[in-house]
Amino acid sequence: MTSLRLIQAIEAGTVDRLPAGTRAEVDGGRVGDTCRVIAASVEAEQRRVVEALLNCSVAVTPRAVPALRQRHEFVVSIDRADAPLAAATLVEQLGYRRHPEWTAGADRSFWATAHEVALTRTDATTFVARLRWATPRPTSLPARLFRPTPADWATVALPTWGWRAYGIVRPLRLLRERLGDPPDHASLEPFLATPTSLIGPLLDVAEVDAHDVIADIGCGDGRIVVAAAERHGCRAIGFEFDAGLVDAARRRVAAAGLDAHVTVVQGDGLASDLSGVSVAMLFVPPTVAARAVPVLLRRLPRGARIVLHEQSRLSTDLPEPDRSEPIITADAVTVARRWTVA
Numbered sequence: 185m186t187s188l189r190l191i192q193a194i195e196a197g198t199v200d201r202l203p204a205g206t207r208a209e210v211d212g213g214r215v216g217d218t219c220r221v222i223a224a225s226v227e228a229e230q231r232r233v234v235e236a237l238l239n240c241s242v243a244v245t246p247r248a249v250p251a252l253r254q255r256h257e258f259v260v261s262i263d264r265a266d267a268p269l270a271a272a273t274l275v276e277q278l279g280y281r282r283h284p285e286w287t288a289g290a291d292r293s294f295w296a297t298a299h300e301v302a303l304t305r306t307d308a309t310t311f312v313a314r315l316r317w318a319t320p321r322p323t324s325l326p327a328r329l330f331r332p333t334p335a336d337w338a339t340v341a342l343p344t345w346g347w348r349a350y351g352i353v354r355p356l357r358l359l360r361e362r363l364g365d366p367p368d369h370a371s372l373e374p375f376l377a378t379p380t381s382l383i384g385p386l387l388d389v390a391e392v393d394a395h396d397v398i399a400d401i402g403c404g405d406g407r408i409v410v411a412a413a414e415r416h417g418c419r420a421i422g423f424e425f426d427a428g429l430v431d432a433a434r435r436r437v438a439a440a441g442l443d444a445h446v447t448v449v450q451g452d453g454l455a456s457d458l459s460g461v462s463v464a465m466l467f468v469p470p471t472v473a474a475r476a477v478p479v480l481l482r483r484l485p486r487g488a489r490i491v492l493h494e495q496s497r498l499s500t501d502l503p504e505p506d507r508s509e510p511i512i513t514a515d516a517v518t519v520a521r522r523w524t525v526a
């Protein structure tokens with residue numbers, strides 16, 4: 185399989201379905217072997233989760249992890265009544281993380297209206313455990329208007345008592361969103377980190393050197409900005425919305441002794457001063473990328489490079505990247521795209 189066909193296969197998601205034994209060699213990597221390694225590690229993690237849930241008497245149905253799947257994600261089905269206990273077990277015993285938005289007093293309503301919760305465990309890669317249960321969808325018009333849904337948790341922060349009254353203001357919020365722009369960074373999707381094995385190759389695509397100032401727009405736990413400063417001796421700025429991740433990133437910078445090289449800023453990286461930035465890194469969902477890349481092309485100085493990595497197909501409205509290549513390591517697969525500001 186040629187590089188081009190491999191990129192198309194990754195973008196179309198058909199890498200999941202490459203027949204066993206398929207070999208696609210790109211830059212010395214073998215996509216078949218990589219996907220097999222990923223599938224095996226996901227299965228092992230799923231077994232660990234199932235065991236922990238069975239130990240606390242939660243009945244579990246694991247969904248098979250498709251062979252050759254490149255995503256570090258799995259699903260287990262449980263009873264709705266067990267959902268809070270199952271999530272607590274993953275957090276307390278296995279080091280998984282809940283999305284911060286729905287912990288702030290919203291629990292009861294969340295469990296009543298959601299049908300799944302995604303929890304993440306991050307070290308070199310991020311595993312996403314989706315606990316899924318069946319919740320009848322509200323069918324009557326009043327229920328659809330007044331009952332909060334998981335999307336509400338992501339957009340509104342309220343204390344417990346506030347959620348009891350929230351149904352009254354929900355129709356007004358829906359109306360306001362319909363008339364104006366919906367908030368675009370609110371999401372209950374879990375935080376995914378770039379697998380550490382991909383970071384070096386991504387910085388190579390950006391052609392980072394010691395004179396660069398690299399910004400990670402949405403730096404998560406700071407792994408890319410720290411790696412850039414360590415490997416290339418450059419200065420780096422991480423922008424991040426999430427206060428918990430900002431703390432984690434700052435701890436990572438301090439532990440690496442890089443306070444003089446790396447700054448972590450809490451806030452919107454797309455609305456910040458980027459005039460001194462020569463490289464911007466992006467790993468955000470395709471919907472966010474569709475807005476972010478044009479903003480960066482407008483706001484970064486001439487000659488700056490933007491490097492985005494993502495396995496999925498990107499919006500066709502984006503300008504053609506000047507470089508697009510798959511990166512395949514022993515435990516991860518992605519496609520890097522690079523744009524240069526004219």
Ligand SMILES: C[S@@+](CC[C@H](N)C(=O)[O-])C[C@H]1O[C@@H](n2cnc3c(N)ncnc32)[C@H](O)[C@@H]1O
Binds near residue numbers: 405426452453
């Ligand atoms: C998929 S994670 C990637 C984290 C990190 N860059 C990495 O590759 O490991 C995306 C992160 O971007 C943050 N984010 C998205 N858009 C942002 C923006 N405009 N400004 C600041 N943070 C943003 C999200 O909160 C999330 O933590």
